[in-house]
Amino acid sequence: MDEQSPAMGLVHLLRAVTVEFDLLGAEFAARQGLHPTDVRALIHLLDAARTGTRATPGWLGGQLRLNSAGTTALVDRLERLGLVRRGKDTADRRRVLLEVEEKATELGWTFFGPVIGEVVAAAEGFEEGELETVRRFLTSVLESTGRARSV
Structure with missing residues (x-):
């Protein structure tokens, strides 16, 4: 692949944004005495809740790729902390x-x-058409990474 192509530039920029968000999540977790998986669980x-999905422990475990025992320990911990x-x-x-x-919502905000x-x-500095393009791109990236994860 051409490392200088505009598409590869987007890949590198997206990776940098992902790393920054991951570092923010890790800092939040550390400040709250949480494990990074706890933060991912709260995000899921x-x-x-935002999409109206019924979140069961089994569903959460599937999202996080945890077995039943790991999911139970995670939910127990979050419940004990008053977050779930x-x-x-x-x-x-x-x-x-x-x-x-x-x-948990208040801590996050x-x-x-x-x-x-x-x-x-x-x-808000972008026009609606530009935002739609970004939305389509990010949706496509999310779908492709989801497919790669399930392989």
């Missing part, structure tokens, strides 16, 4: 649903809010 649970709660599914009372507690604000401000 917040995304599930287990609840019953009203449609199937045998099923446990996971929800992020307000405390306190730490990540300024960065999110700057990203939103940067996005």
Whole structure:
């Protein structure tokens, strides 16, 4: 591949952004006494709530590629810290649903809010068509990395 191509430039830039977000996540985890997997779990649970996905421990374990014992330990830890709660599914009372507690959301906004604000401000400097192009690109990248992960 041509390392100087515009497409490879995007790959390198996306990698740099990913590394920066990962470092931010690690700093947040360290400040809160969390493991990086705890932070990823909270992100998955917040995304599930935003999209209306019923987040069960099994679903979360699948997202994180954890076995049942690892998922149980993770959920127990997050519940003990007051960041997640287990609840019953009203449609199937045998099923446990996971929800992020307000405390976790507040901690996240306190730490990540300024960065999110700057990203939103940067996005507001683009026209809607440009944002749609970026959205299509990032969606395609997300799908391709998802396929690579499942191989």
